[in-house]
Amino acid sequence: MTITQLHYVLAVAEYQNFTKAAQKVFVTQPTLSMQIQKLEEELEVQIFDRTKKPIELTEVGKKIVTQARNIVNESDRIQDIVHQQKGFIGGEFKLGIIPTIMPTLLPMFLTNFIKKYPKVKLKIEELNTEAIIERLQDGHLDAAIxxxxxxxxxxxxxxxxxxxxxxxTPPGHRLSKKDKIKPEELEVDDILLLEDGHCFKEGILNICKSHQNTEKSSFHLESGSFETLIKLSNEGLGMTLLPYLHTLDLSEKENKNLRMFEEPSPAREVSLIYHKSELKMQIIEALQEIISGVVRGAVTFQNIKIISPLQKK
Structure with missing residues (x-):
């Protein structure tokens, strides 16, 4: 049994196809098939059910893949140890970012990070929280925000x-005359929300005083972008809530419609997350340093109340 064979097994388990898996690991399909067959003969079990289309794992194959992933992760740790000992920060790094954070945060830190760590090859993907969790656990992401x-x-x-x-709050809205508002003054039926799948929506619902039946309203709308919500709000169709960093790019006219909450202000915690195996920690720590540095000056609020919404979306 070799680490290379386990890499091949994981590739076939992911793509459920020998040809696609071979392309992923940069070998010919016959070479990959032969190595997996050798492993199956050595273990005296069938890892894959080749009669199914697409190919499926057998019951014992599922257990083997779980263990193979652990073994491959631990073997990668050896290279990490060498990199850390040499002080090397480089190589490929796969980073996921949720949609309500990516448009505002990424431009703030990406250029600084690339300049400081030119040997790191960042592969960045916009994903919702559920997909991020799945890919971190499967080893398809190194970290996420x-x-x-x-x-x-x-x-x-x-x-x-x-x-x-x-x-x-657009002009004419019931809260537009207030300098600051209270969380208990919010009405969920009055708020334009992001669509399901965005954890930011859960945060808003969490700070509203009640989850009222939206069918009582004349209409109910959910959108996938803050820009759409702002435009609809400007048309007098309701208010919305925005993450603070998103407000930095608003026009002077739009800024006049912003209302802060009374302190302690409700907020969301934004974190760099990664698998407990702690692979590529030198890059994770470099990201944390860069991001914390650029955001620290932008978010300068005190006594912020941390909201803990359901973040499974």
């Missing part, structure tokens, strides 16, 4: 910053 706490047994969290919620 998401709203926390997640309360996942195999995932560790490094808080980066606490981002306040800000109300966007």
């Amino acid at each position: 998401a709203a926390t706490p997640l309360e996942q047994e195999n995932i560790k969290e490094k808080p980066l910053y606490y981002e306040p919620f800000v109300a966007y």
Whole structure:
């Protein structure tokens, strides 16, 4: 049994196809098939059911894949140890970021990170929290940036910053005359929300005083972007809530519609999350340093109340 054979097994388990798996690990399909067959003969079990389309793991194959993933992770740790000993920060690093954070945070730190750590090849993907958790556990992401706490047994969290919620209230709205608002003044039927799948929506629902039946309203709308919510709000269709960093790019006219919450302000915790195996920690720590540094000056609120919404979306 070799580490290479285990890499091949994991590739076939992921793609459920020998040809696609071979392309992923940069070998010919016959070479990959032969090595997996040798492993099966050595173990005297069938890892894959080749009669199924697409190929499926056998029951014992599922257990082997779980253990293979652990073994491959531990073998990768050896290279990590060498890199850390040499002070080397480089190589490929796969980072996931949730949609409500990526557009505002990424431009703030990416250029600085690339300049300081040019040997790191970042592969960044926008994913919702559920997909991030799955890919971290499967080893398809090295780390991610998401709203926390997640309360996942195999995932560790490094808080980066606490981002306040800000109300966007158009002229004529019942809260537009207030200098600051209270969480208990919010009405969920009056708020334009992000669509299901966004953890930011759960944070908003969590700070509203009650979850009222939206069917009482004349209409109910959920959108996938803050830009759409702002435009609809400007049309007098309701208010919305925004993460603070998103408000930094608003126009002067739109800024006049922003209302802060009375302190302590409700906020979300944003963290760098990664698997408990702690692979590539030197890059994770470098990311934390860069991001914390650039955000620290932007979010300068005190006495921020941390909201802990359901973050499983």
